[in-house]
Amino acid sequence: MRPRSTPKPNPAAASRITAKLCGVACAIAFGSFAVSCGLDPVHDGAVKALGDEDPNIPPGPYHRQGQPCNVCHDVQGPADSKFALSGTIFWGPTNNIGVDQAFVRIVDANGAKKCFVTNCKGNFFARPEQVPKLTFPILVSVEKPPAYRAMTGRIGRERACSNCHKNPRFFDSPGQVRLVNSEAEVPADAKAAAKACPPPGDPPLLRCPEDQE
Numbered sequence: 152m153r154p155r156s157t158p159k160p161n162p163a164a165a166s167r168i169t170a171k172l173c174g175v176a177c178a179i180a181f182g183s184f185a186v187s188c189g190l191d192p193v194h195d196g197a198v199k200a201l202g203d204e205d206p207n208i209p210p211g212p213y214h215r216q217g218q219p220c221n222v223c224h225d226v227q228g229p230a231d232s233k234f235a236l237s238g239t240i241f242w243g244p245t246n247n248i249g250v251d252q253a254f255v256r257i258v259d260a261n262g263a264k265k266c267f268v269t270n271c272k273g274n275f276f277a278r279p280e281q282v283p284k285l286t287f288p289i290l291v292s293v294e295k296p297p298a299y300r301a302m303t304g305r306i307g308r309e310r311a312c313s314n315c316h317k318n319p320r321f322f323d324s325p326g327q328v329r330l331v332n333s334e335a336e337v338p339a340d341a342k343a344a345a346k347a348c349p350p351p352g353d354p355p356l357l358r359c360p361e362d363q364e
Contacts, residue, residue: 191227194228197219201215201218201223212270212274212276213270213354217241217247217327219313220238220313221237221314224237233279234310235277235279235281236311237276237310237311238276238312238328239269239272239312239313240273240275240329241327242336242337242341243329243331243333243334244333244334245319245327245334248337248341248345249269249348250293250295251269251271251273251348252268253330254267254294254359255293256291256293257289257290258289259282259284259285259289260287265277266359266361267359268358268359270349270354271345287306288307289306290306293328293330
């Protein structure tokens with residue numbers, strides 16, 4: 152009986168198999184990292200820093216009053232809807248009473264004008280399709296007749312008001328966006344309206360005076 156011949160090892164084939172196995176393992180590992188941690192740890196940290204939702208306010212146009220909406224509602228963010236601009240307009244410098252039906256007007260670097268209306272939480276947002284050619288820097292003003300306020304400087308690139316306008320006021324922030332400078336100036340009916348917000352049902356469709364037919 153002849154002894155069986157032992158096949159000679161093929162270094163090239165072994166190398167190809169090893170490479171394939173490494174490729175599969177790396178793809179699995181990278182995929183798991185991308186799903187669980189994301190590709191931008193700084194942005195992931197910003198999302199986590201927002202904290203949990205208010206159990207009394209479901210996710211939607213009324214939630215997360217005063218927070219930087221574009222952390223979630225941007226290209227990198229986890230939200231399905233995307234915002235080109237967003238923010239919250241408050242009555243006073245320290246309270247959480249939003250200005251209902253305030254007119255937020257923007258003028259971009261090309262002179263293009265657009266107006267948006269806040270809801271009862273003071274929140275407003277502009278979708279990319281509403282300002283497809285938005286060009287920074289932009290000028291912003293807010294009006295709730297007879298109150299009126301305008302920024303003295305231009306916004307260079309920030310898309311969420313609350314990334315700069317934080318409460319409390321500090322050396323790195325001029326404070327939250329507000330229509331009046333003291334709590335004593337906040338209308339009494341605004342305080343009552345804030346308690347009834349959000350209203351039941353879908354939010355009403357609101358338009359600025361210049362956009363009404």
